[in-house]
Amino acid sequence: GAAAAAKPTVYVLDKFQPAVIEYVQDKFNAILPGMPGHEDWRAKAQYLLIRSSYLTAEDVENSPNLIAVGKQGVGIDKIDAKACAARGIKIFNTPGVNARAVAELALTLACSVARCVGTINRRQNAGQPVPKETCSGLILHKRPIGVIGMGNIGKTVATIFRGAYEAPIIAYDPYMPADAWSDLPHTRVSTVEELLRASDIVSVHVPLTESTRNLISMKELKLLGKEAIVINTARGGIINEADLETAVKEGIIWGAGLDCHEQEPPTFEKYSSMWQGNILSTPHIGAATEQTQIETGMAAARYLYEFTQS
Ligand code: NAD
Numbered sequence: 001g002a003a004a005a006a007k008p009t010v011y012v013l014d015k016f017q018p019a020v021i022e023y024v025q026d027k028f029n030a031i032l033p034g035m036p037g038h039e040d041w042r043a044k045a046q047y048l049l050i051r052s053s054y055l056t057a058e059d060v061e062n063s064p065n066l067i068a069v070g071k072q073g074v075g076i077d078k079i080d081a082k083a084c085a086a087r088g089i090k091i092f093n094t095p096g097v098n099a100r101a102v103a104e105l106a107l108t109l110a111c112s113v114a115r116c117v118g119t120i121n122r123r124q125n126a127g128q129p130v131p132k133e134t135c136s137g138l139i140l141h142k143r144p145i146g147v148i149g150m151g152n153i154g155k156t157v158a159t160i161f162r163g164a165y166e167a168p169i170i171a172y173d174p175y176m177p178a179d180a181w182s183d184l185p186h187t188r189v190s191t192v193e194e195l196l197r198a199s200d201i202v203s204v205h206v207p208l209t210e211s212t213r214n215l216i217s218m219k220e221l222k223l224l225g226k227e228a229i230v231i232n233t234a235r236g237g238i239i240n241e242a243d244l245e246t247a248v249k250e251g252i253i254w255g256a257g258l259d260c261h262e263q264e265p266p267t268f269e270k271y272s273s274m275w276q277g278n279i280l281s282t283p284h285i286g287a288a289t290e291q292t293q294i295e296t297g298m299a300a301a302r303y304l305y306e307f308t309q310s
Contacts, residue, residue: 008308011041014051016072017290020297024049027305047304050079051297057083070304072296073098073287074152077208077235092303096152097296102259102286103156106203106233107164109257109280113229114138116255118280138227138254146170146199148192148215149206149234150181157203159184170198173206192216196223201231208235218243221253228253233286236261241274248277255279259286 010028012021024030028047031038041048042062048055051072060066060083068090071079076093084091112118115137124130145161147154150173161167162184169186172195181188189195192215196202202224206212216230217240224230230253232239241262247253255278263270265283275281287296 011045013053070300094299098287099152101292113255143200154205
C-alpha cells in the first residue's frame with residue numbers, strides 16, 4: 001500500500017541478529033543478502049546497513065545514489081570515510097554501545113595473561129605435565145594501568161581495573177578535553193612514552209589510523225618492565241606484532257593479550273609461533289556477546305532510520 005511504498009529502501013550487506021532484521025524489515029523496504037537484486041546494491045542503494053563488509057573508495061564511486069550508511073560497531077576502518085565525506089555520504093556507527101563487552105574482554109585477557117592461563121591450559125590440554133613451579137603468575141592488585149585512548153572503551157576499562165584491582169590509572173588521549181574523566185581519579189600524561197614508563201599494564205583503545213599504526217614497537221616496549229602486560233582489543237597494527245612476539249619471548253615484558261591482529265582471522269599458520277609464548281589471542285570477539293550484537297545492530301539501524309525521517 002501507500003505506507004509500504006513510502007518506506008526507505010536499505011541494502012543490508014551482512015548478517016544481523018534476528019531482532020535487528022525484524023526492526024529493519026518493519027521500518028525499511030529491506031533487501032537482504034541473497035534476495036533478488038541484492039548484488040546490484042552499488043547501482044541502486046541510497047542506504048546501506050553494514051556490520052563487517054568493506055566499503056572501498058571504488059564501491060563509493062560505483063554507488064551514485066548512496067546517501068547514508070549504518071555501521072554496526074564503532075570501528076569504521078573498513079569504510080573509506082574520506083571517499084564518503086567527499087560525496088557528503090553520512091556514516092552512522094554506534095560508539096559506546098559495545099564498550100562494556102570490549103572492556104570486559106580486555107580485563108579477561110589481562111588477568112589471564114597475568115596468571116599464564118593460556119599457556120597452562122594449552123599444555124594441560126595437550127597432555128603435557130604442568131608442574132606448579134612452571135605456573136608462577138603475577139598479582140595485579142594496585143598495579144598501574146595505562147590506557148591509550150580514553151574514549152568509551154578506554155574509560156570503561158579504567159573504571160573496571162580501578163574497581164577490580166584498585167589500579168592507579170594513567171591516561172593518554174591528546175584529543176580529549178582537559179576535564180574529561182573528571183569523575184575518575186587518574187593521572188593524565190601527554191606522551192605515550194610517559195605512559196609506558198609509569199604503567200605495568202597497557203591497554204590500547206584508539207582507532208587504527210596512519211598516526212596510530214605501530215604506535216607501540218620495540219622502542220616503546222622497552223620502556224615497560226619485565227612484569228608488564230600489553231593488551232590490544234582495538235585494532236591489529238597498532239602494536240607491532242613481530243616486536244611484541246620478540247619482547248615476550250625474550251622476557252622484556254611478561255605477556256600480551258590480543259583480540260585484534262594484523263591478519264584477521266588470526267590463522268595457525270601465521271600465529272602458531274607467537275602463541276608459544278605468553279600471548280593470549282582471541283579472534284576479534286570483543287563485541288561477541290548476543291546482547292551486544294543486538295544492541296549495536298539495533299543502534300545502527302535506528303540511527304540510519306531516524307536519519308531517513310529527518
Ligand atoms: P572512541 O571513539 O570512544 O574512543 C577512541 C579514543 O581514542 C578517543 O577518545 C580519541 O580521542 C582517542 N584517540 C584517537 N587517536 C588517538 C591517538 N593517536 N592517541 C591517543 N588517543 C587517540 O572509541 P571506542 O568505542 O572507545 O573504541 C576504541 C577502538 O576500539 C575503536 O576504534 C575500534 O577500533 C576498537 N574496537 C574493537 C572491538 C573489538 O571487537 N575488539 C570492538 C569495538 C571497538
